[in-house]
Amino acid sequence: MTTFSSLQEGLSRYLTPDQLEKLASVTVGIAGCGGLGSNCAFMLARSGVRNFVIVDYDVVDTSNLNRQFFFADQVGMTKVEVGRTNLLRIDSTLNITVHNCQITPTTAPQYFAGCDIIVEALDSIDGKKMMAALYLSDPRLFVSASGMAGWGEPYMQKRKIRDDAVLVGDFTTDIADHPPMAPKVLMAAAMQADVVLTHILGK
Secondary structure (H helix, E strand, O other): OOOOHHHHHHHHOOOOOOHHHHHHOOOEEEEEOOOHHHHHHHHHHOOOOOOOEEEEOOOOHHOOOOOOOOOHOOOOEEEEHHHHHHHHHHOOOOOEEEOOOOOOOOOOOHHHHOOOOOEEEHHHHHHHHHHHHHHHHOEEEOOOOOOOOOOOOOOOOEEEHHHHHOEOOOOOOOOOOOOOOOHHHHHHHHHHHHHHHHHHOOO
């Protein structure tokens, strides 16, 4: 007899067994565990995705608490480790591999080799360019984000770069000029998660 977690039991009220199986069959790789990555991961976990590879080398800072999926008692701790802890509170049966390392053109292919979907969730322009160079021509789904600072206009959009590459964000704002605030950061993370779900489950 199959034992379901509380989350799976709840999801079974909304999703078919076939849909749940599709969600459980993929591994999502997330480059970065900050405002985009930590929030995208928790939304995907709540939606039925069960397998993750998350890579980041940073620690939780007080300046992260306004928009990232961390808590005050986790300040100073490694983001990927407490990120895994927080995700396992949603569903203790999730399969989460974390790497507390910096992502480089050499290490990224190693970390994400077994992933079916790659989510770019890095802070720096250079990091985003590096991931795009590595994965824009990759046949796997690649989801990136650009522009999510401040509040109000310009509003968030989704842009299809090719069949399996999607960019979300307002494509304009930069945290160098505008503060990173929860609403737009979480909107971008939610859009990334929704692109992933649509890829897995179909429209």
